[in-house]
Amino acid sequence: MLETRHLLTFDAVVRTGTLAAAARELGYTQPGVSQHIRALERELKATLFVRAGRMLRLSEQGEVLAAKTSVLLSDLLATAEHVAAVARLRDGLVKVCAFPSANATLVPAAISKMRSDHLGVQLELFEAEPPDSLAGLKKGDYDIVVTFHYDDQGPIADDDTLSFPLMQEPLVLFMAEDHPLARRQQVGLAELSEERWIAGCLQCRQEFVSACEDAGFSPRIDVTTDDNLAVQSYVVAGLGLAMMPRMIQTFVKHPRLRIRPILPSRNRTITATILRGNRNLPAVKHMLESLTWAAEKAVEVANQ
Structure with missing residues (x-):
């Protein structure tokens, strides 16, 4: 040996x-x-x-x-890392990683629910976009990752992990209050071929470009930034439009920003992903339940 x-x-x-x-x-x-x-x-x-x-x-x-x-x-x-993670989880410590807008919306509500129902569970929080968060899950850096995929991308299938859909959210159009289309209740993407654009994170940017190509044009992207607040600031400054997930405006919204549904609709699915071998550990199950509850509440509020 x-x-x-x-x-x-x-x-x-x-x-x-x-x-x-x-x-x-x-x-x-x-x-x-x-x-x-x-x-x-x-x-x-x-x-x-x-x-x-x-x-x-x-x-x-x-x-x-x-x-x-x-x-x-x-x-x-x-x-060795997996064994250590299981031991840590059995002691009631869960490491949760989420992308920025989920960390500002779903995760705080889930943690509040978790702490009220299961006082003995401790949490460590991290922030990363997919696919980095999924890579960290496999390395044992995290126990649960909140991630997303778009309709035309599909979930990342893997024999080592399990993914649980939490919610679907649409992409919406961000525009300044003085934009000529701001009075419209919804806007067709094909109408915007001559506009300038502000683009977000890499995956969101890829989805946006794909949506525009499906609508028959290649977008002129003048600014790219991962900062959700910066996207809104550029839009209200008149530097362009943005197509962003609806969740972003639920935790921070510029007062001069106008948000409209966009046609045809595009959605992203938010999921919680764990290692398959950890699915029966109580701390993991409790956190998944809390995330599911938080997502259901978020959908209820969005539909009001």
Whole structure:
């Protein structure tokens, strides 16, 4: 059976090229590194390195092992992180990551509900856009991520995760109060081919461009920003229109901003995603229930 410490030492020597450099990286002595490599060679009954001046070169057998080592160590690290996450969750600590507008709307309401129903659960909050949040979930950085996808993108299918739809929300048109179309109750996207535009985050921007292309034109994007408040400020300054998720105006709305439905309608689905193996842990289940409750309340308010 191969020992993890021997594989870690072997990996360090492969990456750094010398025993001395590997020793510095690992905090070992050089003889200690040599000892680990010799032990690994005895276990495998193979010579893993040959000398090339001051550097070490992988032997043929070493090449085979090196091709597998990074994958083995990555799997071991992921497993260790998953075990630690499960232990943390059983102790009642949940790490939640959401995209900015969800962190300003759904998540606070969910946490309030969670704390009133389950006083023993502790929460740590993080903010990231998908797909970064989903990558963090797989690494064990988060336990639940609140994410979104657009109609034409579809959810990200994965054998390791489970996603729970929370709500759908439409994209709406942001315009200044003095825009010629501000008196209209709804606006067709095809009517706006000559307008200038303010675009948001990468995924929202991709969806916006796709919607415009479906409407028969390529939009002129003058400003791009991930800052939702900045989008509104640029719009009311007359620098362009914006097509944004409705949720944004529920937590901050510029007084001179006008918001209208846009045709044809485009939607995004907001989901909560967890690791499949954590679905039965009480702390995770409680947080999912609270997020579902918060989403239902948000839909009720939006439809009033």
